[in-house]
Amino acid sequence: MMAARPAFPAGLALDAHKQLAAGLPIVELQAPAQVVLALDQGSGSMAQPVVAVGAKVAIGTLVARAGDAYATAIHASIAGTVSAIEQREAAVDGGRGVCIVIESDGTAAIDAALRPLPDLTALNPDELVRQLRDAGIAGLGGAAFPTATKLSAARTHGVQRLLLNGAECEPWVCCDDALMRSSASDVVLGARILQHALGTAECVIAIEDDKPEAIAALRAELAQQDDAALSIEVVPAVYPQGAERQLITTVTGIEVPSGGLPAEAGVICQNVATAAAVARWAQCGEPAISRVVTVTGSGVARPCNVRALIGTPLAALIDAAGGYQGTPMRLIAGGNMTGRALASDEVGLTKAINCVLVATSADLGVRLQAREAPCIRCGDCAAVCPAGLLPQQLHRATLADDPESLRRLGAHDCIDCGLCDFVCPSQIPLAHRFREARRRLRVADAAALSAAAAKARFERREQRLRAAAAAEQQTLDTVRSRAREGRDGATGPADGTG
Amino acid sequence: MTELLLLALGASLVNNFVLSNFLGLCPFVGISRRFEAAAGMALATLFVLTVASGLSFAAWQWVLVPLGLEYLRTLVFILLIAGVVQLTELMVRATSPLLHQLLGIFLPLITTNCAVLGVALLNVDRQRGLLESLVFGASAGAGFGLALLLFAALRERLETADVPAAFRGAPLALITAGLMALAFMGFAGLGSR
Amino acid sequence: MSPDAVITAVGVAAALAAAIGLALGWAASRLAPDDGTLVAQIDALLPQTQCGQCQFPGCRPYAAAIAHAQADIDRCPPGGDATVRALAALLDRPARPVNPAYGVSKPAQVAWIDEERCIGCARCLPACPVDAIVGAARQMHTVIVDQCTGCELCLPPCPVDCIELRPVPVVAARYRMHRAA
Numbered sequence: 001m002m003a004a005r006p007a008f009p010a011g012l013a014l015d016a017h018k019q020l021a022a023g024l025p026i027v028e029l030q031a032p033a034q035v036v037l038a039l040d041q042g043s044g045s046m047a048q049p050v051v052a053v054g055a056k057v058a059i060g061t062l063v064a065r066a067g068d069a070y071a072t073a074i075h076a077s078i079a080g081t082v083s084a085i086e087q088r089e090a091a092v093d094g095g096r097g098v099c100i101v102i103e104s105d106g107t108a109a110i111d112a113a114l115r116p117l118p119d120l121t122a123l124n125p126d127e128l129v130r131q132l133r134d135a136g137i138a139g140l141g142g143a144a145f146p147t148a149t150k151l152s153a154a155r156t157h158g159v160q161r162l163l164l165n166g167a168e169c170e171p172w173v174c175c176d177d178a179l180m181r182s183s184a185s186d187v188v189l190g191a192r193i194l195q196h197a198l199g200t201a202e203c204v205i206a207i208e209d210d211k212p213e214a215i216a217a218l219r220a221e222l223a224q225q226d227d228a229a230l231s232i233e234v235v236p237a238v239y240p241q242g243a244e245r246q247l248i249t250t251v252t253g254i255e256v257p258s259g260g261l262p263a264e265a266g267v268i269c270q271n272v273a274t275a276a277a278v279a280r281w282a283q284c285g286e287p288a289i290s291r292v293v294t295v296t297g298s299g300v301a302r303p304c305n306v307r308a309l310i311g312t313p314l315a316a317l318i319d320a321a322g323g324y325q326g327t328p329m330r331l332i333a334g335g336n337m338t339g340r341a342l343a344s345d346e347v348g349l350t351k352a353i354n355c356v357l358v359a360t361s362a363d364l365g366v367r368l369q370a371r372e373a374p375c376i377r378c379g380d381c382a383a384v385c386p387a388g389l390l391p392q393q394l395h396r397a398t399l400a401d402d403p404e405s406l407r408r409l410g411a412h413d414c415i416d417c418g419l420c421d422f423v424c425p426s427q428i429p430l431a432h433r434f435r436e437a438r439r440r441l442r443v444a445d446a447a448a449l450s451a452a453a454a455k456a457r458f459e460r461r462e463q464r465l466r467a468a469a470a471a472e473q474q475t476l477d478t479v480r481s482r483a484r485e486g487r488d489g490a491t492g493p494a495d496g497t498g
Numbered sequence: 499m500t501e502l503l504l505l506a507l508g509a510s511l512v513n514n515f516v517l518s519n520f521l522g523l524c525p526f527v528g529i530s531r532r533f534e535a536a537a538g539m540a541l542a543t544l545f546v547l548t549v550a551s552g553l554s555f556a557a558w559q560w561v562l563v564p565l566g567l568e569y570l571r572t573l574v575f576i577l578l579i580a581g582v583v584q585l586t587e588l589m590v591r592a593t594s595p596l597l598h599q600l601l602g603i604f605l606p607l608i609t610t611n612c613a614v615l616g617v618a619l620l621n622v623d624r625q626r627g628l629l630e631s632l633v634f635g636a637s638a639g640a641g642f643g644l645a646l647l648l649f650a651a652l653r654e655r656l657e658t659a660d661v662p663a664a665f666r667g668a669p670l671a672l673i674t675a676g677l678m679a680l681a682f683m684g685f686a687g688l689g690s691r
Numbered sequence: 692m693s694p695d696a697v698i699t700a701v702g703v704a705a706a707l708a709a710a711i712g713l714a715l716g717w718a719a720s721r722l723a724p725d726d727g728t729l730v731a732q733i734d735a736l737l738p739q740t741q742c743g744q745c746q747f748p749g750c751r752p753y754a755a756a757i758a759h760a761q762a763d764i765d766r767c768p769p770g771g772d773a774t775v776r777a778l779a780a781l782l783d784r785p786a787r788p789v790n791p792a793y794g795v796s797k798p799a800q801v802a803w804i805d806e807e808r809c810i811g812c813a814r815c816l817p818a819c820p821v822d823a824i825v826g827a828a829r830q831m832h833t834v835i836v837d838q839c840t841g842c843e844l845c846l847p848p849c850p851v852d853c854i855e856l857r858p859v860p861v862v863a864a865r866y867r868m869h870r871a872a
Contacts, residue, residue, distance in 0.1 A: 374660040399658040401776065444773070451739040454840045455750070457821040458741050532783050557707070567700055574707060581711035585718055592722040595729035595758065600783050 008246040008255075011238040011386045012419055014171050014337075016210065017363070020303040021296045022174040023213075026182055027306040029320050031078050031108070035311025035348060037063065037100045038090040042144035042352025045070035049100060055082045060111035060287055063100050066133065069149045072351065073136035076102055077289040077309035079109040089344040091333045091353060099348060102311070114285035120196060125155065128197045135287040136351075137278055141165060141176075141242070141271035142334060144352035147278070151197050153261065154268040162200045163251055164191055166207040166214065166272040167235060167242030170335035173355040175292040176272050178305040180207070180214035183276055184221035190275025191230055193282055198268065203230045205272065206251050210237040239337065240417040244269045246386050258413045273354075288351060295321035299328030299358030308349055315345040317356050329364065332357040336364060337418040373426040381420035381430065387413050391420035391430050398437045403444060411438055502633050504689045509634050510641030512688050515613045517645050517679040522613035525604050526646055527671055531657075535600040536650030540643030542586050542601070544636065546579070546608050547617055551635025553578045554618035555628050575618045576609070583609045613642060649678060729758045736777045740769040741820035742842035744794040749820070757782075768794035769841070800841040800856040802834045808853035815845040815854065 039046040047064035057063060057076040064074040083103045090097035117123065123131075133148030164187070168176040180187060191203050207215050215234060222230055235241055235250050245256045248267050256265045273292065280286050289310050296303035301322030308317055314331070318324065332339035333353045357363075381391035389410050397405035414434050421431040515521045522543075529539045554575050562568055587605050591598045598605070608614065617638045621631040652674055661670055734754035745766035747753040756762035757778070764778040768789050779786035789796055804815075804824075811829040816822075823839040826832030834845075834854075846854050 396655070396658055400654075402780075447738070450840075451737070454741070454821050454838070455734075455739040457823075457838060458739065458749070461820065461822050535783060561703060561707075565699060565703060566696075567703060570700055570704060573704060577704070577707055577711060581715060584715050588715075588718055588722045591724040593725065595725055596732055596781070599729065599758075 008249040008386050009388045010384045010419075011240060011246070012384045012423070013237065014239045014422075016237070017172045017296070018174040018177070018210075021294050021305055022177050024178075024304045026178050026292055027304050027320055029306045029308040029312065029316065031104065031309055032312045032316050033104050034083075034313070035077050035102050035104075035309060036088055036090075036313060036346070037074050037077070037102070037311040038088075038092065038348060038350055039064055039074070039098045039100070040090070040092045041072055041074065041138060041310075041350045042091065042142075043070050043072065043138065043146065044093075046098070047071045047074050049085055051082050051100070053082055053085055056080075056105075057082060057102060058109040058111040060114045060285070060289065062134075062287075063102075066136075066146065070146065072138040072144065072146045072288070073134060074100070074310075075136055075287040075289050076111075077311050078102055078104045079107045080105040089342070089347050091340055091342060091347050091350055095343055114287070116285045117193075117282035120193060120282070123196075125197050125199060128193070129155070132197070132278065132281070135281050137274065137281065137288050138351045139271055140273035140277060140291050140351060140354065142338065142352055142354050144350065147270070147274055150263075150268065150270070151194070154198055154263045157261075157263040157266070159198065159263055159266050159268045160201050161252065161267045162191070162194055162198060162203040163248060163267055163269045164203065164205040164272050164275055165242055165244070165247055165269050166205055166211075166218075167247055168211070169208060169237065169239045169242035170337050170355075171239070172296050172357050173294050173335045174296075175294045175305050175354050177211050177214050178294075179273055179276055179292050180211070181217050184214075184217040186276040186279040187218065187272045188221050188225055188227075188230065189282065190272075190277070190279035192227070193278050194270060194275060195229065200268070201229065204251055205230065205232050206235050206247055207232065208237040208241055209234050239419065240386055240415065243386065243415050243417060245415065258410060291349070291351060291354075293317060293349065293353060294355040295358075296355065297328065297332075297358035298360040298363050299324055299326055301325045310351060311348040313346050313348055314342070314353075314356050317349065318345060318358060324358065326360055328358045329361045330357075330359045332359055337422065338416060372428050375428060376426055378425060380423045380425065384419040384423050386417060386419065387415055389414060391434075394434060394437075395428065395430060398433050403441055406437055406441060411441065414438070502630065505630060506633055506637040506640075507689045509637035510644065511682070511685045514641045514645055514682050514685075515616070515638050516642055517675070517682040519613075519616070520679075521616050522611045522642055524607065525611060526642075526649065527668070527675070529601065529604045530646060530650040530653050530671075532600065533647070533650045533654055535597070536646050538590070538594070538597040538601055539604060540639075540646045542590065542605065543608055543611065543614075543646075544639030544643050546582050546586055546611075547614055547639035547642070548632060548636040549582045550575075550579045550614055551617055551621060551631045552628065553582065555621055555626070555631040558622050559628070571619070571622060572615075575615060579614050579618070580609045613638065645678065645682075649675065652678075726755075726758065730755045732781065733757050733778065736770075736774060736781065737767060738770045738774060738840070740840045740842040742769060742840075742844060744768050746793065763790070765790040766793045768796045771796040797841070797856075799859045801836050801839040801859050802841065802843070802845055802854050803857050804832050804834055805853045805855065806831055806833070808851050810851055810853075812850060814848040814850065818845045818848045820844060 045068055048067045049064045051057065051063045058079045059076060061076045062073060063076050066073050080103045082100060084101040085098065087096050088099040089095060090099060129148050129151045132151065133146065137147040139145040139147060166176055166180055168174065191205065195203055205218060215232065218232055222232065233251050240246055241250065244262060248262055248269060249255050252267055254265050254267060256262050262269055277288055290307055291310065292305055292307050294305050295317050300318055304321050306317055306320050331342045331345055333342055333356065334340055335355055336357060336359065339357060375392060375395060377392060379392065385391055394406065394409050394411055397409060411434060416431060416435060418431040421429060424430060513519060516523065516526050525539055530536050557574050557578060558571060562571055562574060583606060590605060617635050621634055626634060653671060656670060734751050737750040737754060739750050741749045745753045747756060753762060753766065757764055764782065764784060765775050765787055767774050772788055775789060776786045809832050811826065811831060813826060813828045815832060816824050816826060820842065821838055821840060823835045824832055824845060825835060841856060843856065
């Protein structure tokens with residue numbers, strides 16, 4: 001059924017630009033001669049290398065393990081030798097990050113340790129989650145959040161609903177659309193496996209109404225499977241419908257509270273591509289070493305979707321789309337709303353990059369020549385904010401450097417969709433400012449925490465010293481009083497104890 | 499009852515002491531850069547105005563008039579106001595030392611706030627009773643507080659606005675106060691029959 | 692005016708003044724000024740390094756001095772300009788850079804003991820205001836990195852200069868701490 005308006009506040013229907021790449025079959029990209037695997041695959045946390053320079057690896061060999069709950073394990077996507085572990089251009093904050101570089105040896109040797117999942121139902125859910133963690137499965141919707149961490153949190157909260165996110169609301173990006181059309185069976189198998197891992201009773205696959213072919217493909221697949229727990233819900237194509245919290249609100253009516261997790265609200269959301277990756281792992285043991293990427297923009301000759309290996313230099317993806325054409329202005333990893341501009345096309349593909357947008361100035365519109373003007377209080381930003389925030393007030397608090405106001409206005413609830421930035425007539429880079437403000441708030445919070453801890457230790461130390469001094473004073477007093485007694489003629493211990 | 503209500507309306511809105519009578523401008527411009535400080539000042543002034551009105555009336559009615567010392571009223575009123583302000587300062591210092599620091603010199607300067615003395619003298623001139631004096635004082639304080647809070651909120655907003663250099667600070671503050679006074683002229687005639 | 696009238700006038704005024712004075716005196720004895728709250732509020736904004744660069748023996752004495760207007764707000768190098776700004780916002784005073792007379796703001800750092808040169812004299816242990824050095828006489832000493840605030844108080848007592856300060860990168864984690872799942 002078609003919903004007329006999304007349930008979350010505001011949002012904006014954007015010009016999708018998806019027709020360029022969506023209808024074509026997915027191009028299977030050949031393995032490149034060199035892969036550059038960034039230790040930070042986009043989640044913000046770095047993995048820790050477990051191989052040294054010179055090590056021989058096969059496809060699927062573990063090269064870095066997850067150091068904490070927010071990092072993913074990284075596996076070699078080609079067979080060859082580790083030629084370097086060094087700083088390279090990467091799609092992370094700062095533009096550079098430590099990467100493991102592997103040179104191909106020309107073979108397609110697969111690591112002997114990889115095994116398909118024998119029987120879906122035989123595996124204990126905790127064991128399944130552990131194996132997904134080892135396989136480095138991460139959210140392929142753009143955040144590369146470790147799937148196993150999300151599943152563990154969901155199991156702890158006993159969530160009963162799994163929501164598969166096939167909305168793909170961002171303009172230009174259509175890799176999920178292409179995946180759903182061609183691999184609907186993988187998506188459904190993945191949904192089943194995730195259901196088993198979570199113990200959820202129902203699973204809803206949400207798809208935007210501008211993807212009729214994908215909806216038809218999944219409907220056909222579900223009709224074959226005849227599984228009552230799985231269903232499809234068609235949601236209106238309004239940006240940012242595909243944002244986790246907004247999608248949950250539209251499909252279930254639940255508003256995830258500020259500072260809360262979807263798991264605490266009884267729902268867990270997974271991208272359809274993540275589900276498909278889980279299916280691939282189950283079928284042949286393949287860890288997270290490839291993904292579908294949209295290569296598009298007026299700056300490439302033949303926009304298309306490609307399935308590429310993680311670590312493939314983006315230049316190879318652009319070549320697969322016919323190479324550069326015209327005068328591109330920006331190379332963007334992601335869509336035009338939440339993407340990150342890159343300085344070089346030698347950056348290796350990560351699990352987080354769902355689109356390579358080679359944009360000309362026409363694609364990006366007038367924003368490229370933007371000169372910031374003062375806020376005219378038009379209120380357009382508040383009219384479109386999908387999180388129900390007041391960007392105008394947040395902007396004022398950012399200018400006044402007022403952390404208290406920022407927190408009170410919900411700066412941490414901003415989902416970084418970029419709509420306020422997009423509609424601002426004064427061309428104020430709001431999304432960028434808020435990201436910076438949130439970073440400063442987090443640094444300040446961390447500093448306050450460590451200061452509080454230092455203060456507690458200092459006070460305990462002062463207490464200890466005072467107690468020691470008091471005990472010493474008491475000993476002295478006892479000794480002196482006993483010595484006085486001795487002088488006065490009464491018997492007392494002469495051995496100095498006291 | 500209606501009389502008291504009209505009296506209150508008049509003192510707080512129609513003849514607002516700051517924006518219509520232009521009394522009490524020193525704290526109005528001086529303490530309005532921060533909203534918290536302005537709120538503290540508004541409460542303090544409200545307290546002083548109410549208590550001082552009552553005490554002034556009592557002193558006038560039961561000490562000065564019976565003894566024929568009407569000409570001492572200015573001196574006596576000032577004495578009483580100074581005492582109330584000092585009491586207020588003691589209370590602020592005991593409850594919120596931060597507010598005490600923020601208000602600084604403006605707290606004792608409530609003594610010299612012409613609005614406070616003005617209210618006391620007006621009560622005497624209009625020969626009001628005790629209840630009327632108290633209501634008049636409290637409403638004047640409420641009106642003063644309202645004007646002060648609105649002004650402080652505006653000034654905090656203007657702090658981060660793109661203001662031409664020549665207008666920054668006091669010039670813009672005075673223009674804003676003038677515009678507020680214009681706006682409050684809209685209340686003229688409210689409550690008249 | 693008759694002398695009687697003058698005496699009455701003066702007497703009334705004097706009596707009033709005396710009455711007010713007595714009332715205020717009594718009120719002052721009952722309303723003790725609350726010092727602790729402001730000092731605690733200021734102390735909460737300081738970095739708790741307890742380094743003494745502000746010329747006060749710890750963060751709380753400095754906070755008390757600020758509260759009593761005995762010290763200015765720009766004396767804390769470990770807190771840096773951010774702390775001065777926070778103090779300026781709290782107390783409604785103009786913000787300015789840290790006064791270089793009290794030290795230079797350094798990026799986040801922790802102490803590190805060179806184990807090759809440490810002689811186990813245990814002189815650095817009592818110097819640390821937060822007990823971040825672990826060790827005993829004639830045993831190896833080491834700094835617990837998570838607890839070190841970089842105050843540099845352990846450097847002077849060391850007779851072999853085996854302690855040095857190393858920078859710690861400040862990484863703003865991408866995900867906030869959620870309530871324990």
